[in-house]
Amino acid sequence: MHNLIRFIKLNQFLLLLLIIEGFSVFLLLKNNSYQANTVIKCSAQYTGFIHNYTTSLSDYIALKETNNYLIEENAKLHALLKNETSFSDSTVIRNKRYHYYPAKIINNSVSKRNNFITLNKGIRHGIKEGMGVITEQGVIGIIRSVSQDYAIAISLLHQKSAIGIQLKKNNHNGILKWEGFDYKSASINDFPNHIPIVIGDTITTNSHSTFFPEGVLIGTVKNILKNEGDGYFDVSIRLFEDFNQLNYVYIIHSDEAAEQLKLEQTMQADE
Amino acid sequence: MNKPFIKYLGLLPVYVLIQVVVLNEVLFSAYINPFLYVVLIISLPLKTPKWFLLIYAFLLGFFIDLFSGSLGFHSTATILIAFMKPFISKITIPYNILGETDEITLKKVGNKAFITFSLFLILIHNSCLFITEHLSVNLALFGKIMASSLVTLIIVLITQLFQQDK
Numbered sequence: 001m002h003n004l005i006r007f008i009k010l011n012q013f014l015l016l017l018l019i020i021e022g023f024s025v026f027l028l029l030k031n032n033s034y035q036a037n038t039v040i041k042c043s044a045q046y047t048g049f050i051h052n053y054t055t056s057l058s059d060y061i062a063l064k065e066t067n068n069y070l071i072e073e074n075a076k077l078h079a080l081l082k083n084e085t086s087f088s089d090s091t092v093i094r095n096k097r098y099h100y101y102p103a104k105i106i107n108n109s110v111s112k113r114n115n116f117i118t119l120n121k122g123i124r125h126g127i128k129e130g131m132g133v134i135t136e137q138g139v140i141g142i143i144r145s146v147s148q149d150y151a152i153a154i155s156l157l158h159q160k161s162a163i164g165i166q167l168k169k170n171n172h173n174g175i176l177k178w179e180g181f182d183y184k185s186a187s188i189n190d191f192p193n194h195i196p197i198v199i200g201d202t203i204t205t206n207s208h209s210t211f212f213p214e215g216v217l218i219g220t221v222k223n224i225l226k227n228e229g230d231g232y233f234d235v236s237i238r239l240f241e242d243f244n245q246l247n248y249v250y251i252i253h254s255d256e257a258a259e260q261l262k263l264e265q266t267m268q269a270d271e
Numbered sequence: 272m273n274k275p276f277i278k279y280l281g282l283l284p285v286y287v288l289i290q291v292v293v294l295n296e297v298l299f300s301a302y303i304n305p306f307l308y309v310v311l312i313i314s315l316p317l318k319t320p321k322w323f324l325l326i327y328a329f330l331l332g333f334f335i336d337l338f339s340g341s342l343g344f345h346s347t348a349t350i351l352i353a354f355m356k357p358f359i360s361k362i363t364i365p366y367n368i369l370g371e372t373d374e375i376t377l378k379k380v381g382n383k384a385f386i387t388f389s390l391f392l393i394l395i396h397n398s399c400l401f402i403t404e405h406l407s408v409n410l411a412l413f414g415k416i417m418a419s420s421l422v423t424l425i426i427v428l429i430t431q432l433f434q435q436d437k
Contacts, residue, residue, distance in 0.1 A: 016322055017325055017354050020325050024350060107338075111301050114341055116340035159406075
């Protein structure tokens with residue numbers, strides 16, 4: 001016993017280091033799961049408050065661009081509305097209806113390996129974990145953690161993000177991932193080589209997703225590399241959305257998609 | 272002995288805010304992300320009790336982590352440099368140059384010693400941070416570590432211009 005106390009006294013620096021470093025590594029590992037942990041959840045309310053103040057400055061600077069963006073989107077929506085009323089056909093299958101909640105980005109990063117986005121809508125506005133975040137020009141991310149007034153989303157620019165995509169011209173599916181560094185591009189690995197894909201093809205979300213509606217634009221094919229080992233393609237995609245200039249987004253939610261997810265989860269639990 | 276404690280605890284929120292509100296927002300390039308807050312660990316007096324050094328480093332990293340929405344990355348890296356600091360100071364800073372409670376500043380230890388000392392710590396910090404973040408080692412990551420470290424060093428040197436003489 002006496003020796004043990006002496007040992008602890010001699011090596012207290014090392015022991016303290018091991019304890020604290022161990023704790024941080026524990027946080028690091030635990031935090032990698034999809035569901036947010038409670039520390040992030042509790043702190044989102046306060047960190048969000050500070051970020052909210054700091055964005056008010058950049059808001060003024062971006063007013064002109066925001067206006068242009070809104071005008072363009074208005075025009076698109078008007079056009080869509082006209083087409084919608086004149087074109088109604090029983091062959092059009094709409095399996096999911098989406099609710100749109102407008103939200104503003106108050107904190108965003110693009111330079112890290114794992115990027116997160118803080119939004120100014122929370123539980124109070126009906127936001128829940130697992131909702132999708134999109135803009136007119138692309139998929140942005142998925143809500144990961146919600147506090148009373150704020151929400152944190154996992155950006156598409158994240159190690160763990162995997163978005164189901166399809167080629168717009170022939171509906172072939174793949175999974176979009178982000179390899180880091182360049183926030184303007186993402187990549188699809190292991191794309192089957194029998195599918196005709198050329199540079200310039202448009203990529204959209206596919207119909208399997210429970211987060212996003214089908215057909216949300218993502219980007220165009222920038223480069224195709226043939227993987228020497230297995231003959232699959234590694235396709236790099238130029239994203240339409242500039243993640244560094246994001247300002248306003250839509251948080252979307254579909255009750256049907258939530259039902260689909262629930263059903264699929266019961267199947268997985270059975271197996 | 273208590274004075275530097277209080278001063279550094281007061282500086283903690285200031286540097287966290289500078290890091291989160293200014294430096295994390297300004298995108299120099301995808302390869303450059305300076306981390307000014309390491310200057311607090313660099314300049315803490317050498318004779319600081321080691322438990323204070325470690326816990327201070329943990330708090331510093333933890334607050335930065337909270338604002339970036341991910342836990343553990345910055346605190347792991349910051350604790351690592353707090354642990355390495357005594358060893359690195361032995362090989363880079365001339366013996367007997369510092370008093371009991373002297374902070375490590377450019378004026379006190381001289382240009383050459385300060386730059387090598389802080390460059391070592393910044394390189395270790397950035398390598399640890401980026402490698403745990405990316406979980407891979409390649410040329411692009413190496414470039415990112417180098418570029419970020421150099422920019423961090425430059426900003427750390429700029430803060431030294433504002434140090435008052437005592």
